[in-house]
Amino acid sequence: PTPTPTHDHDHDHDHAEILDLDADVLAEHLASVTAWLPVTAAPRHIVDLGCGTGAGTLALLTRFPEARVTAVDSSATHLRRLREKAGAGGVAGRVRTVLADLDTHWPDLSGPDPSGPDPSHPELDRTAPASPDPNRPDLVWASASLHHMADPRRTLRQVHGSLAPGGLFAVVELAGFPRFLPADAPEDRPGLEERCHLASERRHDSRLPHRGADWGPMLTAAGFEVEAERTIAVDIEASPSNAVGRYALSSLRRVRAAVDDHLSPEDLAALDRLLDTDGPHGILHRPDLAVRTRRTVWAARRA
Numbered sequence: 001p002t003p004t005p006t007h008d009h010d011h012d013h014d015h016a017e018i019l020d021l022d023a024d025v026l027a028e029h030l031a032s033v034t035a036w037l038p039v040t041a042a043p044r045h046i047v048d049l050g051c052g053t054g055a056g057t058l059a060l061l062t063r064f065p066e067a068r069v070t071a072v073d074s075s076a077t078h079l080r081r082l083r084e085k086a087g088a089g090g091v092a093g094r095v096r097t098v099l100a101d102l103d104t105h106w107p108d109l110s111g112p113d114p115s116g117p118d119p120s121h122p123e124l125d126r127t128a129p130a131s132p133d134p135n136r137p138d139l140v141w142a143s144a145s146l147h148h149m150a151d152p153r154r155t156l157r158q159v160h161g162s163l164a165p166g167g168l169f170a171v172v173e174l175a176g177f178p179r180f181l182p183a184d185a186p187e188d189r190p191g192l193e194e195r196c197h198l199a200s201e202r203r204h205d206s207r208l209p210h211r212g213a214d215w216g217p218m219l220t221a222a223g224f225e226v227e228a229e230r231t232i233a234v235d236i237e238a239s240p241s242n243a244v245g246r247y248a249l250s251s252l253r254r255v256r257a258a259v260d261d262h263l264s265p266e267d268l269a270a271l272d273r274l275l276d277t278d279g280p281h282g283i284l285h286r287p288d289l290a291v292r293t294r295r296t297v298w299a300a301r302r303a
């Protein structure tokens with residue numbers, strides 16, 4: 001059935017929480033990625049494509065204090081959250097949000113909307129296609145968003161066309177869903193987490209065929225010169241001072257909703273015991289909880 005707006009909103013709200021927790025838990029890793037970017041000069045105008053709630057936007061504003069960011073996403077809920085966070089961080093004046101579904105409409109990424117904001121939808125972009133402009137972005141960042149595009153090869157060509165000559169395109173992608181438990185956990189159903197992900201990946205594979213793709217050759221085919229590629233391993237143990245527990249709980253709740261038809265009743269019951277924060281087997285009580293994942297970054301130059 002077609003989701004109602006309420007469902008969409010709830011879905012976006014849950015997703016926004018996970019994106020915020022991800023940004024919080026992986027903040028140091030993200031800072032090391034932005035520090036590593038092979039920029040030739042400090043960028044002035046950065047575009048964050050599929051910005052979500054702004055993990056990349058805010059990290060890039062910190063890394064490049066002279067820059068402003070155009071943050072593009074198809075979710076109004078995420079963009080609202082991003083603006084709240086930018087306001088709380090005192091950087092709202094350096095961020096422009098653009099509501100756009102990049103599958104159907106490529107916004108003008110050069111500068112402010114010359115047609116002025118739509119008063120009923122101030123963030124709705126209604127501008128013409130990109131034209132040569134001194135305000136073209138010199139850095140485009142796309143983190144965990146390219147694999148969502150219906151035709152990512154076209155998106156890569158559009159980014160190439162929008163970037164200033166000599167500009168950099170940074171693609172960050174996830175190796176897969178993070179793992180939170182050791183492979184032999186929980187005691188009564190060892191390997192449960194792996195089975196959950198197998199079930200959810202089988203569903204995603206048909207919907208998101210570019211998840212886990214090698215973006216290097218696709219970037220080259222779109223006209224970029226891939227200058228560097230780096231994979232970082234993430235392994236962060238839960239502690240009272242970090243949000244790993246909440247991140248694991250929110251993420252596995254979302255997995256639960258995606259796999260409930262595809263797991264055995266025994267696995268589903270074990271997953272529910274892990275997700276029961278009041279029960280003795282809840283993951284928040286486990287001393288072996290951690291976030292383990294890998295992220296790969298490609299730095300590609302428009303010649």
Ligand SMILES: C[S@@+](CC[C@H](N)C(=O)[O-])C[C@H]1O[C@@H](n2cnc3c(N)ncnc32)[C@H](O)[C@@H]1O
Nearest residue numbers: 050051052055073074101102103143144145148
């Ligand atoms: C996994 S999230 C990543 C968010 C953020 N870049 C980060 O690293 O935290 C993917 C984002 O891409 C956005 N997205 C997916 N398809 C899109 C499209 N066709 N146009 C614009 N944004 C899209 C989603 O709304 C979501 O915010």
